Amino acid sequence: MIRFENVTKRFQDGTEALKDISLVLPTHELTAIIGPSGCGKTTLMKMINKLEKPTAGSIFIDENPINGMDEVQLRRSIGYVIQRIGLFPHMTISDNVALVPKLLEWPKAKKEERVRELLELVGLDPAIYMDRYPLELSGGQQQRVGVVRALAGDPNIVLMDEPFSALDPISREQLQDELRNLQQTINKTIVFVTHDMDEALKIADSIIVMRDGQVEQTGTPQQLIDNPANEFVRNFIGVKRISQKRTFGEKRLMEFLSLFTTDWKGDTKKISAESTIEEAFFQLDESNQDHLAIIQDDQIVAYANARDLLKAALAKETGVLA
Template sequence: MIRFENVTKRFPDGTEALKDISLVLPTHQLTAIIGPSGCGKTTLMKMINKLEKPTEGSIYIDEKPINDMDEVQLRRSIGYVIQRIGLFPHMTISDNVALVPKLLEWSKEKKEERVRELLQLVGLDPGVYMERYPLELSGGQQQRVGVVRALAGDPNIVLMDEPFSALDPISREQLQDELRNLQQTINKTIVFVTHDMDEALKIADTIIVMRAGKVEQTGTPQQLIDNPANEFVQNFIGIERISQKRTFGERKLVEFLDIFTSDWSGEFERISAESTFEKAFATLDESDQDYLAIINNDQIVAYANERDLLKAALAKEMGVLT
């Protein structure tokens, strides 16, 4: 768990980037921080690995204050993915991914095994890509390498600063999907800065909406859609997204089975594919479970969590979040 306690950041020119923020970022979840340019979202994220330091207040990781922690050791324990990827062009993909394990003095065998494991996780064949150089890869492939490099030392926390914003729309959408699938496997605490509300709604477990150095609202994607805290949050989400979600409440799950998860398992509350989204949201909320099992012709055909339902409800036909 990451906790901010009365954190203020004041720059030498007097600008207050963060104003008395108290906040908890949940463990093993993907938290998206979003807001307009200059709202303080990147500053907030950089506080976690001490790239920025608070003027006032304290930050805790697992209830341990980071103020007195060694910066180098802290940063080696936290993964970091930046917008411009930051791969070293003169180093092979293998060497790029193994940077932190090398600093941690892992054995050659352990480093190579970790590189192979991570490249396979993001669909890059180790036999093909380990000895290539960054400029031999596409932008999307380079960003995949950037993501797994941040995971190489097996950190509990990964910071991602608008990592997909420079990519073309197709590559960006693919990486968003891959990040969600990857998170189900690695189960890390991910803090993801973005300026794109569609991206935040698609990938996040929790969303923090910021404005002018303050937090306007924190909640799940569904909570923000259903109950925006004020006019700013409502306008930032977009009236069209809110109205689309409400319109799709009467649509049936069976129309969107291709969006839902098919390779899950477990004992979950069952619901007919002929049920409406409105009923599905209510059933999931009442069940206190992560997923619903969707039944069609007496067979489980898919599983859906809150994010899956929201993604489908936000108008597949209009090209939103698909």
């Protein structure tokens, strides 16, 4: 858990980038921080690994204050993915990914095993890509390497600063999907800065909306859509987007089975794959359970929670079918 307690950041020219912020970022969830340019979202994220330091207030990781922590050790324990990827062009993909394990003095065999494991995790064949150099990869492939490099030291926390914003729309959408799938495997605490509301709604478990150094609202994607805290949040999400997410029409679950999980052990209520997303939302609310079991040909073919249903609605609206 990451906790901000009355954090203020004031620069030398008197600008207040953050104003008395108190927040809790949930463990093992992907939290998106979003807002207009200059709202303080990147400054807030950089507080976590001490790239920025508060003028006032405290930051805690698992209730341990980071103020007195060694900066180098703290940063090595936190993954960091930046917009411009930041791979070293003179180093192979293997050496780029193994950078933090090398600093942590892992044995050679352990480093190589970790590199292979992570490349396979994002669909890059180690036999093909380990000995290549960054400029031999596409932008999307380079960003995949940037993501797994941040995971190489097995950190509990990963910071991502608009990592997909420089990519073309197709690569960006693919990496958004891969990040969600990857998170189900790695189960990290991810803090993801973005200026794209569609991206935040699609990938996040929870969202922090900021303006002028202050937090306007926090909540799940569905909570923000259903109950915007004020006119700024409503306008930032977009009235059309809110209307679209609330009115699912005849979009049916069977179209989106590939977006849902097939692994769930808890109690569920069953619903037909021919049901609409709107019906599924209603049934999920009525059930007071986390997931619905989707039935097709008398068999459970998938499980969906509220975030999955919202993702399905977004995929349909942007023309991406499962």
